[in-house]
Amino acid sequence: xxxxxxxxxxxxxxxxxxxxxxxxxxxGHDLWLVARRGDRLHALAGELASLGAxxxxxxxxxxxxxxxxxxxxxxRSEPGLEVLVHNAGFGVRGEVGEADSVKLLSMATVHxxxxxxxxxAAVPAMRERGRGAIVVVASIAGRLVGSGSATYCATKAFxxxxxxxxxxxxxxxxxSVQALCPGYTRTEFHDTPEYAHWNRDSVPxxxxxxxxxxxxxxxxxxxxxxxxxxWGNRLVWWLAAVPMISWFREQFRRRKQGR
Numbered sequence: 001x002x003x004x005x006x007x008x009x010x011x012x013x014x015x016x017x018x019x020x021x022x023x024x025x026x027x028g029h030d031l032w033l034v035a036r037r038g039d040r041l042h043a044l045a046g047e048l049a050s051l052g053a054x055x056x057x058x059x060x061x062x063x064x065x066x067x068x069x070x071x072x073x074x075x076r077s078e079p080g081l082e083v084l085v086h087n088a089g090f091g092v093r094g095e096v097g098e099a100d101s102v103k104l105l106s107m108a109t110v111h112x113x114x115x116x117x118x119x120x121a122a123v124p125a126m127r128e129r130g131r132g133a134i135v136v137v138a139s140i141a142g143r144l145v146g147s148g149s150a151t152y153c154a155t156k157a158f159x160x161x162x163x164x165x166x167x168x169x170x171x172x173x174x175x176s177v178q179a180l181c182p183g184y185t186r187t188e189f190h191d192t193p194e195y196a197h198w199n200r201d202s203v204p205x206x207x208x209x210x211x212x213x214x215x216x217x218x219x220x221x222x223x224x225x226x227x228x229x230x231w232g233n234r235l236v237w238w239l240a241a242v243p244m245i246s247w248f249r250e251q252f253r254r255r256k257q258g259r
Contacts, residue, residue: 004053006081008032010062010118011088013040016137016182019211020085023219025053029083032056034071062088062114063106075121079129084122086115087137091152104151111155115162119177123170130174133222136163140183140233143240156181160226167225179226180218183233184208207232 007024011017013035021031025048033041038059045055058074060067075081088110092103115136126132141149142156160179167177184207209230217229228237 004028004030005083006030006032006078007083007085008034008075008081008122009085009087010034010114011086011137012044013037015087016211016214017085017087018044019215020087020135020218021048021055022051023212023215024083024085025051025055027219030054030056032058032078032081034058034060034062035088036061063109065109065113068109068114068117072117072121075118076124079125081122081125082131083133083135084118085135085137086118087135088114089137091149093148095147096150099151108151108155112158115159119166123166123175126175127170127173132175134163134166134175134177135180135218135222136178137180137182138163140181140228140237140240142181143237164225176223178218178222178224180214181226181228181233181237182209182214183228183230183236186210207236209233 005028007021007029009017009021009024009031012021012031012033014037017035018040021033021044025031030053031045031048033044033055035041036059038057041057041059045057048055058071060071062068062071075084090107090110092099092107094100119134119136122132122134126134136159138159139152139156141153142158142160144153146153160181163177163179170177186208207230214229218227221227228234
């Protein structure tokens with residue numbers, strides 16, 4: 001039996017996580033699937049088996065510290081882990097003081113604490129082995145500022161900065177580290193009560209990508225510190241460095257709210 005390297009994907013039950021798991025199975029990896037929805041994970045594991053990949057199902061909620069600690073400990077005891085894709089995350093809408101602070105803190109735990117804990121657990125063995133790949137799914141939102149999503153933008157900005165710094169620490173040891181920064185992606189991300197009154201059609205079609213396109217772009221460019229899939233998103237990424245862009249974004253948002 002030929003050797004198949006092991007890849008761990010968080011948030012694997014749908015969207016970018018599921019697409020990445022399928023891509024890695026095609027690339028010859030076995031999978032370690034982590035998410036909250038066990039039924040989705042077991043269904044995905046069955047699909048991956050048809051691709052010749054063995055899949056381990058690990059049902060965890062990374063906003064719960066005990067689950068995060070347990071998963072980190074499991075990673076440390078798995079020296080053969082060669083790929084870590086930290087995709088778990090979600091969005092919370094609303095201005096500070098109006099948005100649910102418990103949800104905001106849970107989001108920050110998944111985006112910030114889990115990023116630190118999981119990479120800290122995975123890096124030592126990869127560095128010792130002289131190979132490995134880590135992908136942290138951030139967002140182009142981490143490049144933007146604006147009211148209504150302050151915590152989301154800030155936690156994604158953390159992921160970008162942290163991941164780029166980590167890349168400088170370990171790339172010379174043979175470990176690639178990437179901040180994956182998609183924009184609007186056709187997934188279930190917006191199918192939550194948070195976005196019940198949000199209209200997808202308000203976003204131009206040229207800014208949308210699919211989960212498969214995001215995963216493929218990331219893996220193809222996995223040795224880059226930052227990957228922004230889609231030409232429209234790359235345009236937004238570079239324009240975001242212009243202060244006036246954030247000002248115009250805020251004026252547009254206020255006009256829509258009738259302020």
